[in-house]
Amino acid sequence: MNHYEFRKSDGKSRLGRYHTAHGSFDTPNFMPVGTKASVKGIDTERLFETGCQITLVNTYHLWLRPGAATVRKLGGIHRFCSWNGPILSDSGGYQVFSLRGIRKISEDGVEFRSHLDGSKQFLSPERSIAVQDELGVDIAMVLDECPSPELTKEEMERSLDMTLRWAKRCLDTPRRDDLAVFGITQGGRHSDLRGKSAQTLSQMNFNGLAIGGLSVGEPKAIMYEVLSYHPVQLPADKIRYLMGVGTPEDIVTAVREGIDLFDCVIPTRAGRFGRAFVSKQAAEKPYLNIKNATFAQSSEPLDPGCDCIGCRRYSRGYLHHLFKAGEMLGPQLLSIHNVTHYSTLMKRIRLAISNREMERLYREEKERWAGIDFGAEPPKIE
Amino acid sequence: MNHYEFRKSDGKSRLGRYHTAHGSFDTPNFMPVGTKASVKGIDTERLFETGCQITLVNTYHLWLRPGAATVRKLGGIHRFCSWNGPILSDSGGYQVFSLRGIRKISEDGVEFRSHLDGSKQFLSPERSIAVQDELGVDIAMVLDECPSPELTKEEMERSLDMTLRWAKRCLDTPRRDDLAVFGITQGGRHSDLRGKSAQTLSQMNFNGLAIGGLSVGEPKAIMYEVLSYHPVQLPADKIRYLMGVGTPEDIVTAVREGIDLFDCVIPTRAGRFGRAFVSKQAAEKPYLNIKNATFAQSSEPLDPGCDCIGCRRYSRGYLHHLFKAGEMLGPQLLSIHNVTHYSTLMKRIRLAISNREMERLYREEKERWAGIDFGAEPPKIE
Numbered sequence: 178m179n180h181y182e183f184r185k186s187d188g189k190s191r192l193g194r195y196h197t198a199h200g201s202f203d204t205p206n207f208m209p210v211g212t213k214a215s216v217k218g219i220d221t222e223r224l225f226e227t228g229c230q231i232t233l234v235n236t237y238h239l240w241l242r243p244g245a246a247t248v249r250k251l252g253g254i255h256r257f258c259s260w261n262g263p264i265l266s267d268s269g270g271y272q273v274f275s276l277r278g279i280r281k282i283s284e285d286g287v288e289f290r291s292h293l294d295g296s297k298q299f300l301s302p303e304r305s306i307a308v309q310d311e312l313g314v315d316i317a318m319v320l321d322e323c324p325s326p327e328l329t330k331e332e333m334e335r336s337l338d339m340t341l342r343w344a345k346r347c348l349d350t351p352r353r354d355d356l357a358v359f360g361i362t363q364g365g366r367h368s369d370l371r372g373k374s375a376q377t378l379s380q381m382n383f384n385g386l387a388i389g390g391l392s393v394g395e396p397k398a399i400m401y402e403v404l405s406y407h408p409v410q411l412p413a414d415k416i417r418y419l420m421g422v423g424t425p426e427d428i429v430t431a432v433r434e435g436i437d438l439f440d441c442v443i444p445t446r447a448g449r450f451g452r453a454f455v456s457k458q459a460a461e462k463p464y465l466n467i468k469n470a471t472f473a474q475s476s477e478p479l480d481p482g483c484d485c486i487g488c489r490r491y492s493r494g495y496l497h498h499l500f501k502a503g504e505m506l507g508p509q510l511l512s513i514h515n516v517t518h519y520s521t522l523m524k525r526i527r528l529a530i531s532n533r534e535m536e537r538l539y540r541e542e543k544e545r546w547a548g549i550d551f552g553a554e555p556p557k558i559e
Numbered sequence: 560m561n562h563y564e565f566r567k568s569d570g571k572s573r574l575g576r577y578h579t580a581h582g583s584f585d586t587p588n589f590m591p592v593g594t595k596a597s598v599k600g601i602d603t604e605r606l607f608e609t610g611c612q613i614t615l616v617n618t619y620h621l622w623l624r625p626g627a628a629t630v631r632k633l634g635g636i637h638r639f640c641s642w643n644g645p646i647l648s649d650s651g652g653y654q655v656f657s658l659r660g661i662r663k664i665s666e667d668g669v670e671f672r673s674h675l676d677g678s679k680q681f682l683s684p685e686r687s688i689a690v691q692d693e694l695g696v697d698i699a700m701v702l703d704e705c706p707s708p709e710l711t712k713e714e715m716e717r718s719l720d721m722t723l724r725w726a727k728r729c730l731d732t733p734r735r736d737d738l739a740v741f742g743i744t745q746g747g748r749h750s751d752l753r754g755k756s757a758q759t760l761s762q763m764n765f766n767g768l769a770i771g772g773l774s775v776g777e778p779k780a781i782m783y784e785v786l787s788y789h790p791v792q793l794p795a796d797k798i799r800y801l802m803g804v805g806t807p808e809d810i811v812t813a814v815r816e817g818i819d820l821f822d823c824v825i826p827t828r829a830g831r832f833g834r835a836f837v838s839k840q841a842a843e844k845p846y847l848n849i850k851n852a853t854f855a856q857s858s859e860p861l862d863p864g865c866d867c868i869g870c871r872r873y874s875r876g877y878l879h880h881l882f883k884a885g886e887m888l889g890p891q892l893l894s895i896h897n898v899t900h901y902s903t904l905m906k907r908i909r910l911a912i913s914n915r916e917m918e919r920l921y922r923e924e925k926e927r928w929a930g931i932d933f934g935a936e937p938p939k940i941e
């Protein structure tokens with residue numbers, strides 16, 4: 178239970194499988210985000226049909242509402258949201274640290290005011306693990322401080338040192354035997370701080386390691402630079418999870434550098450706003466905006482290379498109409514499509530690694546994204 | 560094609576089947592409303608799973624957006640919205656007559672301004688049938704004037720006379736062979752005007768007849784009074800459709816008076832706002848509000864007597880959480896549940912008629928609704 182099984186590599190890319198008490202998932206893989214225990218607009222039967230193997234929930238949100246005790250009373254997170262596969266929870270740190278102005282950080286933890294009712298709350302490393310334990314997830318993340326990319330290196334290192342002390346406190350917190358805990362590296366763009374993160378966490382008994390503090394507002398070139406050296410600093414016998422990333426381009430780039438696991442709100446959020454990721458069969462450009470007038474009279478499916486319900490049953494013209502008419506079915510269908518697109522991308526990646534063709538897949542995808550700026554996204558919190 | 564097949568009666572209640580070019584539906588039956596060619600929040604695979612056999616779209620809305628020519632170009636209404644069963648369209652009259660202040664009625668038809676862009680439009684009986692023909696529906700409704708229940712009897716009769724002249728013009732409009740047209744009776748609460756409606760329309764070659772002008776803001780007692788004599792004024796060899804009705808109580812009442820077909824936004828609209836119709840197994844009261852705090856910790860299904868995805872996979876506590884957290888999955892699941900509840904009610908009704916137990920079912924349902932005011936509904940237009 179709770180271990181990473183390495184299978185095969187292709188360059189730095191790795192094919193593997195991660196095992197939990199609620200089944201296994203293949204790696205590289207992508208987790209659609211179900212912040213409040215629901216991947217927005219997608220019931221869990223439809224979610225299963227997308228090819229999704231693991232989903233993510235958010236500790237901060239579920240802790241405040243409905244509360245971990247309620248989730249436990251309702252049978253634990255798996256029964257609660259009716260997803261019987263692996264579930265990972267974010268620690269809540271990222272959300273708490275986003276509450277600028279209404280939080281106070283100390284060595285003990287972070288005091289903040291709930292965004293729901295203004296009540297005073299306290300989150301510590303121990304508390305975070307206890308809440309995740311009570312929720313009943315398969316994989317808990319340590320509580321880390323997520324520093325602004327604008328900090329000086331000295332401030333960044335001070336923050337990192339506390340994050341590393343917090344990591345140990347998380348690991349020392351009593352918990353269920355079947356609850357895995359992943360550590361998180363920080364250190365911003367600084368290779369020595371990233372190295373220090375990796376080295377320190379490698380010596381601790383985590384079930385997996387994650388890279389935090391990327392895709393938090395810094396230029397993309399910085400993320401790619403860190404990815405060029407950091408993943409392989411992490412132990413080869415543990416799963417490597419890049420948090421909060423990203424576009425298909427980011428994903429192939431990171432897999433090629435040795436990353437095994439991703440999560441991001443992009444597929445669901447973009448879908449709700451009418452942006453659909455599509456295969457090369459559907460369009461040269463890697464995504465299209467279904468609200469664009471050019472699709473109004475199109476009887477083509479959104480993506481002929483996709484077998485989701487949106488592509489199987491409906492035309493681009495109908496999907497365009499749903500968005501123009503403000504029908505909620507539009508966001509639902511595009512969210513399902515995008516999550517399916519991501520699952521399919523991950524399958525293609527795993528097949529490419531297996532066939533030692535990852536470099537070809539990477540170049541193909543990079544070519545499709547050349548010159549494309551996916552655009553300023555709304556805040557990453559969903 | 561396009562005819563009503565009478566099978567069996569129980570008192571005034573009738574068991575039957577109606578046949579169209581896109582298959583048949585059992586009667587009595589209920590049509591969930593898909594105003595803009597989407598039953599809000601429900602994809603057509605899920606809609607099929609509810610037990611739905613026929614759905615309704617709105618001519619006014621589809622005419623203005625995306626336009627009948629676009630729907631035709633995209634393969635007609637069935638392919639457009641991916642529903643291969645029977646589809647009936649409302650004529651658009653009800654919507655146009657709701658545009659108080661921006662419409663002008665004459666014998667020719669009604670001039671109005673589009674609610675979308677303010678453009679001037681003209682709807683006539685001929686135009687209404689032509690649009691419904693082009694949309695490709697199986698059953699078109701005549702254009703009628705829907706008079707305010709507050710008109711004097713004299714004004715009501717003047718309106719009715721024009722509606723009857725319009726009915727003939729609709730019937731005389733060239734159309735596809737496989738497009739059925741249903742006439743609509745008006746006359747408010749006046750039994751002689753209702754009788755005149757019925758008599759005049761009975762002599763015309765309609766495929767079915769509908770009762771209009773009820774459930775439009777008048778006290779419920781008036782609707783029940785009209786239902787006590789009016790349905791049996793309509794020819795026994797044609798289907799009888801009561802437009803815009805209603806609650807389960809209204810439906811059993813009307814079936815007992817000889818009605819065969821219904822449509823209403825109540826199941827989807829109530830669902831979006833957290834109200835769920837439930838069986839006696841689930842609660843004494845015929846509906847519950849899932850947002851009520853009493854459900855926060857309930858691990859029970861919404862309705863143990865229901866096999867919809869909401870009841871099969873999720874608890875009341877989770878559904879409560881979805882509504883509290885503002886997750887769109889909540890409205891989706893309750894809409895599916897309510898449409899399923901209505902389908903199940905119609906099945907129960909058909910079984911009861913078949914077993915000559917309609918009176919028992921009627922009394923049971925009336926008892927559950929005794930003293931309950933379902934509450935002021937938002938406007939009936941969806």
